[in-house]
Amino acid sequence: MTITVNGEPRQAVLGRTLQDLLNELDVDQETVVVERNREILNHPRFADTPLQEGDVLEIVRFIGGG
Amino acid sequence: MTLSAEQLQRYARQLKLPEVGDAGQNQLAMSSVLLIGTGGLGSAAALYLAAAGVGRLGLTDADSVDLSNLQRQILHFTPDLHKPKTQSAREKINSLNPDVRVETYQERLDAGNLPGLLTQYDFIIDATDNFITKFLISDECVRAGKPFSHAGVTGWEGQTFTYLPDGRCGCYRCLFAAPPPPEKIPDQAAAGILGAVAGTLGTLQATEALKYLLGLDGLLTNRLLVYQARRLKWREIRFQPAPDCPVCREKMLKKS
DSSP states (O other): OEEEETTEEEEOOTTOBHHHHHHHTTOOGGGEEEEETTEEEOGGGTTTOBOOTTOEEEEEEOOOBO | OOOOHHHHHHTHHHHTSTTTHHHHHHHHHTOEEEEEOOSHHHHHHHHHHHHHTOSEEEEEOOOBOOGGGTTTOTTOOGGGTTSBHHHHHHHHHHHHOTTSEEEEEOSOOOTTTHHHHHTTOSEEEEOOSSHHHHHHHHHHHHHHTOOEEEEEEEBTEEEEEEEOSSSSOOOHHHHHOSOOOGGGSOOHHHHOBOHHHHHHHHHHHHHHHHHHHTTOSOOOTTEEEEEETTTTEEEEEEOOOOTTOHHHHHHHHHHO
């Protein structure tokens, strides 16, 4: 199935979760939030959020410098 | 208040803008902005706000100017080394625009002294360099009903959004819930930062403050703007007030 991650199309396997995707992208879960289809998800929810066909995901890093 | 001949000339280019004009310029002169931090973000923001003629600028910073600051903190010059940043900033702003009254606070902010400071200003700019203070500023601005501009920068990247206390805007906690574990995020000394990236974000913060003070719409609310300078990309992350944000919920309960 096809999903969109940060504006780029990407193939994903049915049954995988958001946590799996972040692991695949080598992104530390605790350093990001994810906007999924216009909803903001924090890291405690990544493991129980299955990826679905057509998902539009934006991965947003914590940025704290000034 | 009538603008002097000198002011008409100083502000000529922005007086031309229909959104500013004489009335807007007077509005700016009667307005105030608190800049929390005079580093990379705060330097750019403060200079543009001062140049635009915002009547009163509050500057908070507990640090002194260090040689490693000068690559990005454009309010501070080489002869300012070891000077308190608030003093260095005051001198530049006075020299740029004597119309601006500068108030300085050379102290660290906490939940004790921040609320009292917020009440004295119309708009707040979070130009700090750490998550603890960023969450504190967001929380206290929501509680005090103050509009603020958030920004953060690292490496080639920056983020910003604006909060208005109209009951319809998400805050920093609505988006990020809680600070990340400190050991997971490298600090700026370790991660590095391009000065111009901080300047871009600080300039956006000043623009948002000016729009707010002029009573304009189209502010960056419920949208996190993410700037990736290396490949020059802008992204927008939409968010809403979070039903489970404890600070917004506490504010709602107080209102009703």
